[in-house]
Amino acid sequence: VSVIDRLRTASGGRVGRRWLLWRARRPYVREWGDLPLLVLPGVLDPVATKVGAWLAGVAAAHARPGERWVDMGCGTGIVGLALAEVGAVVTAIDIDPVCVRNARANAALLGRAVEAVESDLFSAFSGTGRRFDRVVYNVPFWPGPVADAAGNVLPFGRAMYAGADFEAIRTFVAAFPKFADEAWVVLSEFGGDFAGARAALGPAELVTRALVQGEWLSLFALTPRPR
Ligand SMILES: C[S@@+](CC[C@H](N)C(=O)[O-])C[C@H]1O[C@@H](n2cnc3c(N)ncnc32)[C@H](O)[C@@H]1O
Numbered sequence: 515v516s517v518i519d520r521l522r523t524a525s526g527g528r529v530g531r532r533w534l535l536w537r538a539r540r541p542y543v544r545e546w547g548d549l550p551l552l553v554l555p556g557v558l559d560p561v562a563t564k565v566g567a568w569l570a571g572v573a574a575a576h577a578r579p580g581e582r583w584v585d586m587g588c589g590t591g592i593v594g595l596a597l598a599e600v601g602a603v604v605t606a607i608d609i610d611p612v613c614v615r616n617a618r619a620n621a622a623l624l625g626r627a628v629e630a631v632e633s634d635l636f637s638a639f640s641g642t643g644r645r646f647d648r649v650v651y652n653v654p655f656w657p658g659p660v661a662d663a664a665g666n667v668l669p670f671g672r673a674m675y676a677g678a679d680f681e682a683i684r685t686f687v688a689a690f691p692k693f694a695d696e697a698w699v700v701l702s703e704f705g706g707d708f709a710g711a712r713a714a715l716g717p718a719e720l721v722t723r724a725l726v727q728g729e730w731l732s733l734f735a736l737t738p739r740p741r
Pocket of ligand 1: 567
């Protein structure tokens with residue numbers, strides 16, 4: 515199954531294959547409510563895939579002004595942009611430099627204060643003493659390799675694939691306690707292997723679960739110590 519087919523599935527079949535292929539190669543502006551959101555080539559469209567747009571609304575509804583939030587794996591920056599709008603102090607992180615540029619561009623276009631940093635999880639903050647109140651992550655949750663046999667990262671590979679044994683989830687769960695008091699991770703029950711992804715997350719509390727355009731999405735909270 516190609517990445518494009520998986521993106522189609524993730525969108526509930528609402529978007530066509532040719533449209534996705536065309537879109538994947540060009541920057542475009544996506545309507546996000548009444549706001550424009552720039553989507554650069556190779557960056558996941560958070561409105562078409564639904565998860566990012568839903569997470570942005572949920573996170574912003576819970577955030578308080580002055581709280582220090584990390585938008586991990588920021589992509590277009592949609593979650594951090596929503597958090598900044600309600601007064602949170604936002605650091606957006608992505609391993610993909612195109613995503614970091616995309617988040618910076620959207621922050622500038624919408625006039626929102628977001629610090630955008632290229633980093634493999636929190637590695638750029640190692641040894642800095644920086645800590646955050648909460649990190650929110652629309653984690654890649656499809657089982658499968660990020661790169662092909664020759665080591666080339668697949669299109670949307672880092673955005674969608676967690677590794678054969680959900681390594682992206684396991685690594686994040688192990689890494690976040692040094693840097694944040696709480697982590698919020700969203701998982702979709704649509705396609706992929708929800709049970710496997712949920713197991714990789716380990717002990718976590720359900721914050722909220724919603725049916726979004728035919729797709730069940732669950733947001734889980736993890737704390738470094740059991741409550
Ligand atoms: C499912 S996408 C979510 C994008 C965006 N937050 C949204 O909701 O539309 C996952 C994002 O995580 C990023 N990512 C994957 N592995 C990462 C890592 N080790 N460190 C930081 N970001 C990573 C990908 O580049 C991608 O942008």
